Amino acid sequence: MAELNLDRQIEVYRQQYPGRLEVLRRLIWLRSGSSDIEMTYAAEVEGEHLFLYFGYMTSRKLLGLLLICRPDRGAASRLFTETLGRFRARCP
Secondary structure, eight states, rough: OHHHHHHHHHHHHHHSSTTTTEEEEEEEETTTTSSSSEEEEEETTTTTEEEEEEEOOOOOOOEEEEEEOOHHHHHHHHHHHHHHOOOOOOOO
């Protein structure tokens, strides 16, 4: 399910920006000591957008955070790190 989630999101960008999308990072991993999954990707359309995603999947829910930034990798990375550091999901 995690693979499908990331693949479908990235495919939408590939369709919107044919031949111009570069996937910089794509990771899926199990959280230590649990069956929960974390997912992340970074994809860039050079000169236009940087897409940064963090997702969290349990057996009951899927939560995702997507930031669409200007094409400044340093600024986007700082924003993403700061946002995730303060991000606290509250789902039933």
